[in-house]
Amino acid sequence: MVDELVEVTENRLWAGLYYLLELRAPAIAAEAQPGQFVHIRVPGCADALLRRPFSIYRVQGETVSVLYKVVGKGTAALARVRAGERLEVLGPLGHGFSLPRAGEEEPLLVAGGYGVAALYLLAERSPCRGILFEGGRTRGDVLCEEEFRALGWEVRVTTEDGSHGWRGLVTEPLREELARRARGRKLYACGPTGMLRAVARLAEEFGVAAEVSLDEPMCCGVGVCLTCVVPVRTAEGWEYQRACTEGPVFDARRVLWEVPA
């Protein structure tokens, strides 16, 4: 983990509402693992102090890429940063995905929102190809199809309005596939919490292992502030674990989706 002042080599609207941010960040690139994130200090909003977390999308040589959407103050300011400017970036952070075991676990990736960006590195470094199930509200939300196909993965798209791929929720074609064959498969999911819960339920129903990357608001990103805690099952009952440190990736069987009374 390092805190680097890195050069922005690219920052542009890339697909749909998503921007591509490319950073020359050699130390972070060298250590980055699938499912990890970076914590970026955004200039130009001096009264909004906290860093913002973004999943590591691609690593190419010294370059780390991020895909992000403008949702609020920080991302709006990030979109105004120009190539050539520098950003303070902390990373790589968090406990990421474990690579599928070749021959034993065929990976089924499930993505919504920015989740597909978080899964790319896993797909790229996986010893075996599998299927990416990607869902969104409409066509413009669906990212990186070609990037995953270029890796040799099968991509099945769902949109809620039917404007692209199957019409419905992403868990529907996933259910069909698991019903066809669950044995030897493993799920990896990243997206909105509702989607993750549905994936966890499917994993339990079909008895498959699943890793979910949780989307928790963060503050420090390194495990000291205790903002990002999620309840996790333990031998003795349950405890809070930190989405920025023990996570964001967790074994779906251990995630408690509500805090026990």
Add this chain to the structure above:
Amino acid sequence: MVDELVEVTENRLWAGLYYLLELRAPAIAAEAQPGQFVHIRVPGCADALLRRPFSIYRVQGETVSVLYKVVGKGTAALARVRAGERLEVLGPLGHGFSLPRAGEEEPLLVAGGYGVAALYLLAERSPCRGILFEGGRTRGDVLCEEEFRALGWEVRVTTEDGSHGWRGLVTEPLREELARRARGRKLYACGPTGMLRAVARLAEEFGVAAEVSLDEPMCCGVGVCLTCVVPVRTAEGWEYQRACTEGPVFDARRVLWEVPA
């Protein structure tokens, strides 16, 4: 007085350490009087809330110009604003210089620091030409010589280190000129407070009228906060007047340079 969102048409390092800021500000341009100022809200330093005051330098059609030096947070952020961006500008503000009466008052302008910028409009609109005495520490501090000469004014420059013009303080050639002839002359001064006090003393010594533009830290710029008060002689004794409203230009004879005990 208006509060306009105006377009920046130029913002570049111009001479020495001074930047030229040109604004397309038709409503302000139409009302601007010599010695008035604008109050600029600088983007890019969200935790520094207050506007910064700058003298109106030139008015050409719809364009209002300002010359400024980077001294702190606000001016540093101002220097990063690009042409095409917009700024919130309040103005024109303040009580400015009175034009010399043709044939009765030969104007002698005395400038230091950014003061020469504040005096340009006076020189341009004056019914008669006079002499500009401009002082600075070194050559790089001396601005706008050619601009004033192009208006037909005589310019006498002083630098403390002698790198340009006479060596010494600006009040020295002024004293010589007043000693040569004081009658029918009027002084107009803008610059550091020490210089203004010296000019006021000379005015008293030689019995000439003088108007001084005071450099007081400001907050609201429009007369409500009572930050910028200066003690001013009145019939009943003295009172505080506001440098942003009753000033920044005052009759030098009435300015009290210390608050009476």
Add this chain to the structure above:
Amino acid sequence: MNLAVQIGGLRLQNPVTVASGTFGYGVEYARLLDLNRLGAVTVKGICLRPVRGNPKPRTAEVTSGLLNAIGLQGPGVDGFIRHYWPFLRQLRVPTIINIWGTTIEEYAEVARRFDELEGVGALELNVSCPNIKEGGAQFGTDCRLLGRVVAACRRATRLPLITKLSPNVTSIVPYARVAEQEGSDALSIMNSYPALAIDIETRRPRLGNGIGGLTGPCIKPIAVKLVYDAACAVRIPIIGMGGIQSAADAVEFLLAGATAVAVGTANFYAPRTALEVIEGLQAYMKRHGIGDVRELIGRVEMPGTGRPAEAGAPEGAGGSD
């Protein structure tokens, strides 16, 4: 859509006024805004005699805020009536006159003088001042003194009386209650927070007076809590202020329990803020299908307790780490 609210006997066409000391005497900003669009105009604090004010520097910009020690410069009652009242009198919105004194008798005398003045909307008592008679103890941080000042002013005038509370107290509840009991028609919360900024090159305070009052967006969360605490404790309406820059900020105060809001420091750098708050309030209400702004007052849903009106005294414990 109704935006009108009542502050004691005073009806405001909308819940937005300006904070004393940040809007002069109205005439200064009249060139930039149509004052008749405001709920009310609140003027700079007036005491019996003219006051020159503190040595400079009187203000200092701090992170997301302002530190001030103006020293309550003012023309005195006579000077105010002669120079500023004619303009305010012809406005179609009420004027709230902020008043202060150095002794209880002075407060009451100022209140009495304005009681005699035709057309005043309300008086707002600034109690964040030292009591010269009692060794400089502040009226606003001594419950007993506060009660006596409010009672004295209450006897001196029939005008709506708004008591403006100091924030630097262990709990605002006893102060709010005393002010209510002694006859305040409303409260204003909050005045500036005592603070200090030091110039490390000169080793002197950045203000000529040393200590100053902190205002602006930096203090908003403190002000919102104080409004909430007071709203749980009294029935009289509250004018909330402290760092309001937008309609969203204003809605926070209303939800916390304020009946009206005041825009202060923001006037200095964004003079149209008060009008933008009014417009933004209307947009917010439209978006949420709210027909009457009074539906917002005190409607924050706190954990475990629901509405402030039902909450009673909030727990004494801070919930923070």
Add this chain to the structure above:
Amino acid sequence: MNLAVQIGGLRLQNPVTVASGTFGYGVEYARLLDLNRLGAVTVKGICLRPVRGNPKPRTAEVTSGLLNAIGLQGPGVDGFIRHYWPFLRQLRVPTIINIWGTTIEEYAEVARRFDELEGVGALELNVSCPNIKEGGAQFGTDCRLLGRVVAACRRATRLPLITKLSPNVTSIVPYARVAEQEGSDALSIMNSYPALAIDIETRRPRLGNGIGGLTGPCIKPIAVKLVYDAACAVRIPIIGMGGIQSAADAVEFLLAGATAVAVGTANFYAPRTALEVIEGLQAYMKRHGIGDVRELIGRVEMPGTGRPAEAGAPEGAGGSD
């Protein structure tokens, strides 16, 4: 050039530590900073038993600050000693253990347990907590209770005892004095300020707990004044904190009367801040020809009074408008 200072019996190689709750238990930031360069490491608050903490959201970003209601999540004394102490013990700089309790007896028990632990640098008492036995009154806002907590901890340990004061009091002077009288070796000023932020779309507070504590640059001027007030009233050293982001900020606290400073919220967005403060302090001292950092302590020149050491109790009157 000397940067070393004494906090009670504890020698710090430089006057910079980190604020409890913003630096975990040291190990987390060890990958980013050389902890052995700090004056001391101050850890997250520990109480007798493990604590899970508050419902989320636990933090909210506000203008130039942070609102938090973490709920003092922690491993308890045993868990701390087992999991975190081995790492801290091998540091070459002292550890200040921040402790808290729900009753006076609990505070004393925690103090006693750490008194028995070999190698602890000092204990810092977080009194901004509710006293469960006394109906939830906060230790830090009740002078009598504060005195009893400090006295109980004083009896329980010989370690340097730092009492961390709550800022939301009418005057910090009586609290500083009580803490000193009952045996504190030093004070920490300030803990977070109670505050509230409301989400206007949901009408709920932005924190799961409702009320939270405000920290960060927005509160610095309040903290600097409280340090000054306390420094005028007591002789024991003060660790100043509240929004420090730079060496310049740290110097303000020293000039106001602090002997040491702590970097808090800034760690979250600029993890190297504490080290930059140390380096910047050295640069400032070099520029001003100061050979010993202790020359800065309390050296602010307030109007009319000179140094805080000579000032006595600062005037009760706020100087603000």
